[in-house]
Amino acid sequence: MASVITIGCALSFLAGCGNANGSSGTSSDSTNSSTSSVAPRQGGNLTIGLDREVQTLDIASSITTQQPLLILSTAVYEPLMKAGKDGSVEPDMAKSLTSDATATQWKLTLRDGLKFSDGTPLTSKEVVAHIKRLGDPATKSSAMAQVAQIKQMDTPDAATVTFALARPNADFAAQFTRALGMIESTTAKDPFGFPLGAGPYQVSDFTPGSSVKLTKNANYWGDKPYLDTVTYKMIPDADSRFQSLKSGDIDLMWSESASQFQEAAKDSSLKVMKAPASMSMVLLNLKDAQLADASVRKALAQAIDRKALNAVVNLGEGKPIDNPYALLGGVAPKDANYPQYDLNAAKSVLESKHIKLTLNCENRPDTVQRATALKDMLGKAGVDITVTPVESANYTSQLMSGEFQMADFVTSVLSDPSGAQYLFTSKGPYNFTGYANTTVDSAIAAASATTDESKRAAAFATASKALGKDVPVLWTTATNAGFIMSNKIAAFPDISHNTLIEAQAGKIALGEGH
Amino acid sequence: MRKTIGTRIVRSILVLLVVIVAVNHLVALLPGDATMLLLGQDATAQQRAQLRQDLGLDKTELQRLGGWFGGILRGDWGTSFASGRPVLHEIASRLPVTLEVVLLGQAVAVILALLIATFSVRHINGAADRTLSGLSFLMLSVPSFVIGLLLIYIFAVTLNVLPASGYVPFAQNPGKNLVTMIMPALTMGLGEAAVYARTLRGSLIATMSQPYMDAAHARGASPWKALWTRALRPSSVSFVTLVGMNIGVSMGGSLIIENIFGIPGIGRLAVTALQGRDIPLLQGIVVFAACAVLIMSMLVDVAAYLINPSGAHE
Numbered sequence: 047m048a049s050v051i052t053i054g055c056a057l058s059f060l061a062g063c064g065n066a067n068g069s070s071g072t073s074s075d076s077t078n079s080s081t082s083s084v085a086p087r088q089g090g091n092l093t094i095g096l097d098r099e100v101q102t103l104d105i106a107s108s109i110t111t112q113q114p115l116l117i118l119s120t121a122v123y124e125p126l127m128k129a130g131k132d133g134s135v136e137p138d139m140a141k142s143l144t145s146d147a148t149a150t151q152w153k154l155t156l157r158d159g160l161k162f163s164d165g166t167p168l169t170s171k172e173v174v175a176h177i178k179r180l181g182d183p184a185t186k187s188s189a190m191a192q193v194a195q196i197k198q199m200d201t202p203d204a205a206t207v208t209f210a211l212a213r214p215n216a217d218f219a220a221q222f223t224r225a226l227g228m229i230e231s232t233t234a235k236d237p238f239g240f241p242l243g244a245g246p247y248q249v250s251d252f253t254p255g256s257s258v259k260l261t262k263n264a265n266y267w268g269d270k271p272y273l274d275t276v277t278y279k280m281i282p283d284a285d286s287r288f289q290s291l292k293s294g295d296i297d298l299m300w301s302e303s304a305s306q307f308q309e310a311a312k313d314s315s316l317k318v319m320k321a322p323a324s325m326s327m328v329l330l331n332l333k334d335a336q337l338a339d340a341s342v343r344k345a346l347a348q349a350i351d352r353k354a355l356n357a358v359v360n361l362g363e364g365k366p367i368d369n370p371y372a373l374l375g376g377v378a379p380k381d382a383n384y385p386q387y388d389l390n391a392a393k394s395v396l397e398s399k400h401i402k403l404t405l406n407c408e409n410r411p412d413t414v415q416r417a418t419a420l421k422d423m424l425g426k427a428g429v430d431i432t433v434t435p436v437e438s439a440n441y442t443s444q445l446m447s448g449e450f451q452m453a454d455f456v457t458s459v460l461s462d463p464s465g466a467q468y469l470f471t472s473k474g475p476y477n478f479t480g481y482a483n484t485t486v487d488s489a490i491a492a493a494s495a496t497t498d499e500s501k502r503a504a505a506f507a508t509a510s511k512a513l514g515k516d517v518p519v520l521w522t523t524a525t526n527a528g529f530i531m532s533n534k535i536a537a538f539p540d541i542s543h544n545t546l547i548e549a550q551a552g553k554i555a556l557g558e559g560h
Numbered sequence: 561m562r563k564t565i566g567t568r569i570v571r572s573i574l575v576l577l578v579v580i581v582a583v584n585h586l587v588a589l590l591p592g593d594a595t596m597l598l599l600g601q602d603a604t605a606q607q608r609a610q611l612r613q614d615l616g617l618d619k620t621e622l623q624r625l626g627g628w629f630g631g632i633l634r635g636d637w638g639t640s641f642a643s644g645r646p647v648l649h650e651i652a653s654r655l656p657v658t659l660e661v662v663l664l665g666q667a668v669a670v671i672l673a674l675l676i677a678t679f680s681v682r683h684i685n686g687a688a689d690r691t692l693s694g695l696s697f698l699m700l701s702v703p704s705f706v707i708g709l710l711l712i713y714i715f716a717v718t719l720n721v722l723p724a725s726g727y728v729p730f731a732q733n734p735g736k737n738l739v740t741m742i743m744p745a746l747t748m749g750l751g752e753a754a755v756y757a758r759t760l761r762g763s764l765i766a767t768m769s770q771p772y773m774d775a776a777h778a779r780g781a782s783p784w785k786a787l788w789t790r791a792l793r794p795s796s797v798s799f800v801t802l803v804g805m806n807i808g809v810s811m812g813g814s815l816i817i818e819n820i821f822g823i824p825g826i827g828r829l830a831v832t833a834l835q836g837r838d839i840p841l842l843q844g845i846v847v848f849a850a851c852a853v854l855i856m857s858m859l860v861d862v863a864a865y866l867i868n869p870s871g872a873h874e
Contacts, residue, residue, distance in 0.1 A: 101643040255824030281822040440592040
């Protein structure tokens with residue numbers, strides 16, 4: 047049961063270049079696109095194969111807001127903001143979310159006519175109640191830490207919430223694409239015990255561990271969804287899920303498998319919609335004596351042929367990366383100063399040092415394959431690597447306690463610019479390497495404190511260059527994830543340039559004749 | 561017999577106590593932090609400590625054992641960390657699914673085993689017997705997940721006559737329910753049938769060599785009639801024991817079948833609980849599985865006695 051997001055999925059930090067002061071926007075349909083020449087039609091049922099069990103739809107659960115399940119959770123709890131291209135965010139149920147120049151004072155304006163599925167209005171009061179519930183320790187929500195950054199919330203009128211943050215955060219808007227922005231009713235639940243939502247669909251049937259069925263929400267604010275019903279079947283086994291799609295038992299499935307994407311591309315009855323969903327790297331424990339030397343780390347980076355790694359492990363899907371902002375389109379640095387592949391240069395440094403290291407990886411086929419390929423590459427440079435697969439449930443604990451020398455790490459937290467602070471600032475909660483560089487800290491803080499795009503890009507470049515020089519991690523590749531679907535789907539949101547893979551079920555349509 | 565049952569009950573309770581103590585200790589040894597999986601990595605140490613306290617994870621192993629055992633006696637098996645629902649409720653919601661898969665699978669296995677074993681014995685050492693023996697070994701050798709994926713490929717993908725995965729509750733649609741159960745039942749049944757057939761064949765051969773079988777033939781019973789009416793019953797003790805024990809073990813969930821066919825049974829629930837470090841749920845499932853094995857074991861002994869009261873049963 048692969049999971050693309052081993053770490054970042056528990057966080058709901060998302061993309062984002064927050065909009066500049068005062069800018070607002072209505073939700074555009076630019077992300078919708080027809081995927082076939084057949085016209086989309088109203089009605090019908092779509093069956094979607096999920097890659098994991100869903101025990102609850104409550105947004106407070108860390109599982110419900112993982113990327114593979116967003117196609118379910120956003121259908122019921124449509125978020126205030128949605129992912130746009132190249133790490134940006136756009137208003138969805140919100141009319142706008144803007145900040146002042148300091149990025150500490152934010153103003154959320156709701157659309158008119160928002161209602162929960164029972165018809166009760168969704169106003170600023172309900173937004174605040176939802177956020178407070180997520181921040182309550184009794185709720186046990188993974189979004190508690192996000193709520194903790196909010197110093198104060200006010201509701202000057204029914205459509206407005208103002209936020210005062212404890213520290214500047216130019217990417218605050220991105221956090222409303224997941225748990226924080228998926229507003230649940232705190233006073234009413236459906237017959238299955240889940241809080242009511244304001245999305246295009248509501249839960250009409252729930253069989254734990256098996257399936258969820260949604261029907262249209264008659265009180266939905268926006269354009270009526272195409273589909274009458276959406277059924278989600280929980281099929282954790284990737285092969286079984288793919289066979290179910292090919293046999294027609296399901297119409298759409300999440301996939302992170304390069305081989306499945308390639309097989310589907312050759313099948314005329316299927317089509318693929320995918321995007322780089324996560325970045326993989328090798329964390330280096332800088333407290334280890336062998337890795338404390340920057341010249342060794344640079345040489346390790348030079349020993350890795352990232353293009354070859356992408357070809358072997360990702361079958362050419364995905365792309366090599368060399369900095370934390372590699373997926374973010376226009377703001378990605380042009381030159382991250384990261385060591386390029388040069389086996390001879392790597393050998394000249396490493397062979398004489400007789401280095402022996404353990405490379406931990408999650409016990410999944412794709413991660414073990416990547417670790418094995420890295421072992422081979424580093425072995426050619428004279429480094430003796432032992433690959434140690436570790437059970438997923440234990441992996442994060444091991445990283446947090448520093449019980450590793452090298453560790454394969456896959457995350458989607460870098461799908462927006464704010465992600466770098468978690469990994470690379472000296473106090474970052476995911477700074478498992480122990481890296482500390484005041485230049486990086488200052489640059490990332492500067493990027494977070496301004497909504498000026500050119501200043502942010504310059505700060506990202508400064509941080510990337512410092513990281514490229516110090517090499518606290520060995521960058522490898524970005525990997526694709528997305529959806530494989532039947533050809534009978536005529537309309538599907540265009541996620542090809544997104545860094546957060548989410549598709550609103552309300553925008554999916556079957557074609558005429560299906 | 562009564563004394564035997566009484567002794568078995570006492571022994572079973574003792575075994576269950578050992579299981580409870582053992583599983584409590586084993587989950588304490590599991591690496592990984594449930595609070596990290598529930599709250600995510602960016603939760604503060606204080607938040608994780610508070611959650612540990614709320615979930616009772618800060619207690620000693622002995623305190624947790626006492627609390628849990630007391631709860632079991634009161635009928636409270638704890639609350640799932642992930643869903644917030646009572647553990648017994650979670651298990652009960654999955655039990656009918658697993659029960660259906662197991663019973664249908666075992667029905668397939670028993671029917672196939674009876675046919676294969678009796679036919680083999682009737683044509684012992686002949687071409688049919690050797691062929692069936694070879695097929696039995698083949699079925700034993702092929703892992704169940706291979707059988708399952710092969711069935712999906714043939715019947716779902718190629719012939720498109722059966723659904724590749726999914727489950728429809730019986731109460732919702734009996735017809736669709738049975739259709740979705742065909743391949744899972746076959747996957748379980750084919751592998752088990754091979755074991756049962758070999759066991760029954762061996763027992764039948766031993767029975768067929770008894771003098772009373774010659775007497776039956778002498779009195780005019782046809783070979784098939786003698787086999788089914790005279791030989792089968794006394795040969796069934798080992799067979800019934802094996803089937804019963806397998807049912808008990810399978811009640812803990814057949815993970816491979818449930819995973820391949822997308823069936824929400826107890827096996828999948830157990831893996832989800834393990835991966836999420838949902839300790840109350842995990843413990844509850846293990847104790848439930850132990851209870852199933854112990855109960856089936858007792859029922860099997862009673863059945864063996866009823867089949868052959870004159871045999872030594874202990």
